[in-house]
Amino acid sequence: MATQKIDGSLFEQMMRNGLGNIILNEKTVNDMNVFPVPDGDTGTNMRLTLAKGIQKAESTAVLSEYVTKLSNGMLLGARGNSGVILSQIFSGISHELEGLDEMSTSDFLRALVCGYKTAYAAVVNPVEGTVLTVAREGTEYVRDLFDPDTSFETILEYYLQGMKRSLKNTPKLLPVLMQAGVEDSGALGFIIIIEGMYKYLCGEVVNSNTRMESNEGSSVVDLDAFTSESSFEFGYCMEFLLRLMKVKTDVEGFDLVGFTDVLKTLGESVVCVQDGTVVKVHIHVFKPSDVINFAQKYGEFLTFKLENMCLQHNENISVSAKKKSHVDLAVVAVGNGYGMKNTLTGFDYVTYIDGGNTMNTSTEEFIEAVKEIDADRIVLMPNNKNIVKSALQAVKILNDNRVDVVETSDPVQCFYALSMDMPSDSIEDRISALKDSCKDVTPLRVFKAVRSCRIDDVDCKEGMYVCSVGSKLVSSDADFVSALKKGIKSIDGYEDKEMCFAFTGKNFNMQEQVERLFDEEFSDYDLQMIPGGQELVDLIVGIA
Amino acid sequence: MAERFVILPDNTCDLDEFIRKEYDIEFVPGFYTVDGKDYLNDMTWNSISRADFYAALRKHPEAYSSAPPNIAQYEEAFEKFVKKGLGVLVLTISSKMSGSFDFAQTAKKNICKKYPEAKIMIIDSRKFSAAMGLLCVHASIMRSEGKSLEDVFKTLEDTKLCYHQSGWCEDLPFVAKMGRINGAAAFFGTLISIKALGDIDVNGMTTVIGKAKGDKSGFKAALDYIEKTAVDIKNQVMIVCTTDRDEKALELKRQIEDRFSPKRVLFTTVYPSCGINMGPGMLTCYYKGAPITEGLEKEKAIMNGILGK
Numbered sequence: 063m064a065t066q067k068i069d070g071s072l073f074e075q076m077m078r079n080g081l082g083n084i085i086l087n088e089k090t091v092n093d094m095n096v097f098p099v100p101d102g103d104t105g106t107n108m109r110l111t112l113a114k115g116i117q118k119a120e121s122t123a124v125l126s127e128y129v130t131k132l133s134n135g136m137l138l139g140a141r142g143n144s145g146v147i148l149s150q151i152f153s154g155i156s157h158e159l160e161g162l163d164e165m166s167t168s169d170f171l172r173a174l175v176c177g178y179k180t181a182y183a184a185v186v187n188p189v190e191g192t193v194l195t196v197a198r199e200g201t202e203y204v205r206d207l208f209d210p211d212t213s214f215e216t217i218l219e220y221y222l223q224g225m226k227r228s229l230k231n232t233p234k235l236l237p238v239l240m241q242a243g244v245e246d247s248g249a250l251g252f253i254i255i256i257e258g259m260y261k262y263l264c265g266e267v268v269n270s271n272t273r274m275e276s277n278e279g280s281s282v283v284d285l286d287a288f289t290s291e292s293s294f295e296f297g298y299c300m301e302f303l304l305r306l307m308k309v310k311t312d313v314e315g316f317d318l319v320g321f322t323d324v325l326k327t328l329g330e331s332v333v334c335v336q337d338g339t340v341v342k343v344h345i346h347v348f349k350p351s352d353v354i355n356f357a358q359k360y361g362e363f364l365t366f367k368l369e370n371m372c373l374q375h376n377e378n379i380s381v382s383a384k385k386k387s388h389v390d391l392a393v394v395a396v397g398n399g400y401g402m403k404n405t406l407t408g409f410d411y412v413t414y415i416d417g418g419n420t421m422n423t424s425t426e427e428f429i430e431a432v433k434e435i436d437a438d439r440i441v442l443m444p445n446n447k448n449i450v451k452s453a454l455q456a457v458k459i460l461n462d463n464r465v466d467v468v469e470t471s472d473p474v475q476c477f478y479a480l481s482m483d484m485p486s487d488s489i490e491d492r493i494s495a496l497k498d499s500c501k502d503v504t505p506l507r508v509f510k511a512v513r514s515c516r517i518d519d520v521d522c523k524e525g526m527y528v529c530s531v532g533s534k535l536v537s538s539d540a541d542f543v544s545a546l547k548k549g550i551k552s553i554d555g556y557e558d559k560e561m562c563f564a565f566t567g568k569n570f571n572m573q574e575q576v577e578r579l580f581d582e583e584f585s586d587y588d589l590q591m592i593p594g595g596q597e598l599v600d601l602i603v604g605i606a
Numbered sequence: 607m608a609e610r611f612v613i614l615p616d617n618t619c620d621l622d623e624f625i626r627k628e629y630d631i632e633f634v635p636g637f638y639t640v641d642g643k644d645y646l647n648d649m650t651w652n653s654i655s656r657a658d659f660y661a662a663l664r665k666h667p668e669a670y671s672s673a674p675p676n677i678a679q680y681e682e683a684f685e686k687f688v689k690k691g692l693g694v695l696v697l698t699i700s701s702k703m704s705g706s707f708d709f710a711q712t713a714k715k716n717i718c719k720k721y722p723e724a725k726i727m728i729i730d731s732r733k734f735s736a737a738m739g740l741l742c743v744h745a746s747i748m749r750s751e752g753k754s755l756e757d758v759f760k761t762l763e764d765t766k767l768c769y770h771q772s773g774w775c776e777d778l779p780f781v782a783k784m785g786r787i788n789g790a791a792a793f794f795g796t797l798i799s800i801k802a803l804g805d806i807d808v809n810g811m812t813t814v815i816g817k818a819k820g821d822k823s824g825f826k827a828a829l830d831y832i833e834k835t836a837v838d839i840k841n842q843v844m845i846v847c848t849t850d851r852d853e854k855a856l857e858l859k860r861q862i863e864d865r866f867s868p869k870r871v872l873f874t875t876v877y878p879s880c881g882i883n884m885g886p887g888m889l890t891c892y893y894k895g896a897p898i899t900e901g902l903e904k905e906k907a908i909m910n911g912i913l914g915k
Contacts (some may be wrong), residue, residue: 110707269816448608477797478797478819481797481817482800482819483816484814484816486814486815486906487811491915495915502819558821560799560819560820560823561797561799561800561819561820563797563799586822588798588799588820588821590797590798590799606819606820
């Protein structure tokens with residue numbers, strides 16, 4: 063079949079197939095993340111970003127309406143560097159398709175061009191060898207071969223060929239990829255999404271049990287938010303895959319509509335999708351046993367998820383401002399772990415967002431946090447370089463000149479800057495001082511490598527301790543303390559520094575050894591270790 | 607007319623015994639309360655060691671409170687010296703922090719009814735702790751130079767707002783909790799290595815005017831601040847005091863002596879009445895300088911310059 067026109071309905075199905083494809087390959091994309099830290103989240107970020115867009119976009123046959131809402135949803139849900147760039151590509155696509163009920167292949171080519179140009183423009187220092195290059199070179203390849211009579215299937219085939227060829231070349235353009243022996247993960251993620259779209263046109267529907275994946279983030283749930291005295295007002299969110307069983311029902315003649323109608327009497331927000339002999343169900347319910355008993359009349363569960371929505375609700379409102387009263391200057395800070403939360407919320411003008419293990423906060427989460435705050439000025443402190451773009455995107459969308467971003471790439475920078483804050487100064491002086499103070503801190507991390515690689519001229523084997531200073535790996539050692547010592551000594555002028563403070567990870571048990579190291583090697587430093595509770599990194603250190 | 611006079615601060619002057627003896631300074635004892643039980647603050651560490659006091663205070667600050675000498679105690683102290691025909695120069699903690707000044711005034715009225723020729727002159731020091739103690743030391747020096755009670759009273763009244771503080775507190779959350787610091791609410795959660803550098807405002811309240819990271823930066827900022835705010839430093843008797851940071855306070859004293867060669871730098875500790883409100887972790891130097899500005903605006907600007915802001 064040769065598709066010559068695409069309207070909103072068809073585009074939606076293509077996007078859903080693209081989402082399904084990234085979900086299937088999410089781990090592969092995550093694993094290509096360059097650093098040997100188990101926080102590879104490119105695939106997850108792209109999946110979450112796209113899922114948010116699809117969730118927000120209402121089904122319509124009018125292409126421009128669908129793509130606009132898709133793009134806006136992706137902008138809001140953008141997570142991490144890769145998610146933000148993905149949202150910018152679709153923002154450009156949507157801009158070019160404005161006003162069109164359906165698009166031709168010529169329209170699509172123009173949209174692809176606008177897509178990559180918008181993404182390039184959004185990046186302050188565009189780096190070749192990333193998704194930017196791949197999207198551009200893929201588009202250029204299409205343009206070289208383009209013929210107005212060419213079908214969408216062929217256009218996408220060309221696009222994928224051009225991008226895959228470009229992907230192979232990314233290690234030559236980006237030394238860090240060469241050293242790690244991988245191609246760019248963001249580029250791969252984008253190719254996988256487009257591939258899913260292409261597959262749909264070719265009649266290959268990605269397994270729909272993955273197409274309806276929820277777009278929940280990776281944030282940590284506070285179980286203490288629902289106590290033995292709490293009011294159970296929201297019920298459960300239930301999702302499952304049910305395999306229809308011949309011993310229980312007429313599988314060939316299964317009545318999905320009737321099945322769904324019954325579920326609607328048991329709960330709310332019911333969505334049922336059937337793919338062959340598998341039925342995917344999503345429902346909000348107060349008595350899950352009713353649904354379980356009903357479903358088991360037809361088959362057996364393949365997967366099952368049940369969550370107390372009171373916890374989800376409280377998780378969302380933990381983003382809300384601690385104080386509703388007015389403050390001169392408010393700060394929105396991102397962290398991970400109970401220790402970081404306690405430390406950062408120790409400043410009463412800080413609104414805290416739990417970013418999960420990778421502190422990947424979406425643009426929307428920043429926006430929601432800002433909306434809850436009553437302040438003359440509001441500063442966002444992302445605490446992870448991968449979400450600086452999300453924060454900047456939030457500022458752009460909010461279009462509120464009260465809001466600014468202090469581009470902290472690590473929570474130690476944020477904590478130090480807040481500690482040096484002088485509340486008696488003018489607001490603008492305080493913001494200026496926050497920006498200056500965070501530069502005084504050199505962040506270090508010590509963690510266990512989850513795979514062997516060579517990066518930044520540092521060889522590390524799986525299981526060794528690796529130390530990074532900023533975004534650069536500087537040392538590795540089988541011994542934790544040795545890796546830390548080498549890391550500190552790699553800092554220019556470390557002898558003149560005065561303080562070292564560190565958030566200790568959830569399972570950290572080397573406090574005595576670290577204290578001994580400082581007594582012996584860095585006795586001029588004031589050392590302070592704060593229980594951080596973070597999952598992935600043993601020690602997050604600030605040297606100032 | 608009395609020719610000699612007694613220098614009589616309340617018990618918040620925080621002068622160690624050897625200083626009081628050397629400069630012939632008396633004091634009116636007060637009380638502090640722990641879990642509802644009263645203890646005499648006699649400015650010694652005989653009943654409890656300083657280390658134990660501050661350790662216990664750090665653990666349970668809510669159990670502690672202080673009280674100035676009451677009217678009867680002031681009357682008793684005044685009468686003791688008035689009977690001997692001595693004039694009395696009284697110094698109290700800032701009236702913005704305590705009722706001590708008012709109690710002393712009432713006691714004076716009562717004593718003067720009984721002893722019409724009594725000469726009692728009371729100064730609201732607008733200070734606390736060894737800052738007030740330094741006023742007492744300077745009063746003693748003027749007395750030893752032959753100045754009269756009236757002259758010393760006038761000089762102190764005219765210059766009491768010229769006494770500065772340079773040093774820092776290392777336990778700001780404690781101080782913030784106790785409310786004896788301006789702008790306290792934002793100081794929770796501060797890194798312990800960061801030194802909050804303060805000076806005293808016109809009411810005697812410590813105000814943080816800058817922050818330094820680490821001891822090295824802290825000492826440098828403190829000394830630079832003294833250099834820019836002190837007057838006639840070579841002829842000054844200054845005082846360094848601490849709650850429980852002796853090593854760092856002695857280092858501060860040593861650096862002041864090396865850099866400025868003042869006439870003398872005394873060293874004293876902070877006793878329970880002020881310690882309860884200042885908390886552990888305090889070390890500072892008090893000295894005479896230019897008049898303190900309203901809101902410490904000039905002082906903040908000086909500190910900002912020192913810190914490179």
